[in-house]
């Protein structure tokens with residue numbers, strides 16, 4: 001059964017979306033070696049807006065020519081040329097009456113390919129858990145990162161704000177999503193076991209959240225009244241089962257401080273977003289975000305392609321539903337839902353052996 005609310009328009013900080021279905025950010029390592037978006041990427045992204053998605057959130061885009069790049073063939077927005085290349089993507093989405101937000105990302109310790117520097121930078125000099133992701137051209141352990149100095153931190157913040165300016169002014173994106181989730185730099189600062197700092201950037205949850213809030217402040221100052229939000233998760237690409245050490249108290253600090261910082265939206269992601277966030281308790285991260293950031297637009301993601309689950313998180317306060325893998329299988333998902341048509345199953349072979357865009361993803365929808 002279709003949840004009809006999902007196809008109704010929604011206004012996010014003055015930008016109107018034709019419905020509440022968004023494409024979740026998905027890295028596809030398909031840019032040029034020098035980080036420029038391509039025609040192929042424009043076509044890949046176009047299909048989602050052709051198929052009816054109100055909003056597309058791009059893959060994680062690196063922000064500076066220092067430590068932010070995470071993978072080979074990842075797109076960047078670190079200079080005017082890279083920003084101009086993104087216009088191919090934004091123009092085509094706008095031509096189909098879609099909106100598109102740039103996801104700005106700093107990989108921190110989880111960098112497995114950076115053509116600007118020889119070593120990753122992180123809150124503390126600790127080797128990340130797990131192994132590099134093969135489908136993004138990685139292999140073996142992550143390298144040992146260096147602990148960031150005050151100057152490195154200032155550079156990272158400046159990288160986000162300059163990338164945001166280029167995203168809005170040159171690339172013509174409609175908004176900015178700051179990647180604060182999934183184990184990358186901002187999440188490394190937030191996480192107690194990757195942030196062992198004893199200065200103002202480490203310690204309590206408040207202190208560990210400080211860098212994310214400084215990035216929000218800098219981006220807001222740089223671009224003004226344009227939709228700006230932050231993606232938040234517990235899980236990490238290299239630590240899937242992670243739960244916040246401080247449980248619900250962390251949720252209160254994280255969502256409350258983002259709300260106080262004046263973000264326009266919070267994007268929460270969990271493996272199955274409708275489930276309780278913590279083993280003890282029955283409240284989802286969606287509910288907690290709604291509770292502690294009551295006025296902020298809420299995007300929910302994680303296994304929400306069935307109408308029942310989408311409805312259940314909307315009842316808990318989500319305004320927009322972001323779809324990842326099921327959007328790869330069904331770039332025309334909104335159109336199918338409106339027509340009561342069945343969805344195709346996601347086939348993971350599309351992401352192998354490398355997660356780059358495949359020719360089948362360029363066909364007509």
Ligand SMILES: Cc1cc2nc3c(=O)[nH]c(=O)nc-3n(C[C@H](O)[C@H](O)[C@H](O)COP(=O)(O)O)c2cc1C
Pocket residue numbers: 024025026027028058059060103179181182231269271301302303304305322323324325326351355
């Ligand atoms: C191939 C692939 C690449 C991804 N890249 C990113 C990314 O760049 N940034 C991000 O925040 N999440 C990324 N994700 C996570 C998705 O946005 C989403 O959270 C995840 O797929 C769960 O949603 P789903 O159940 O609808 O697929 C990626 C997921 C996949 C499958």
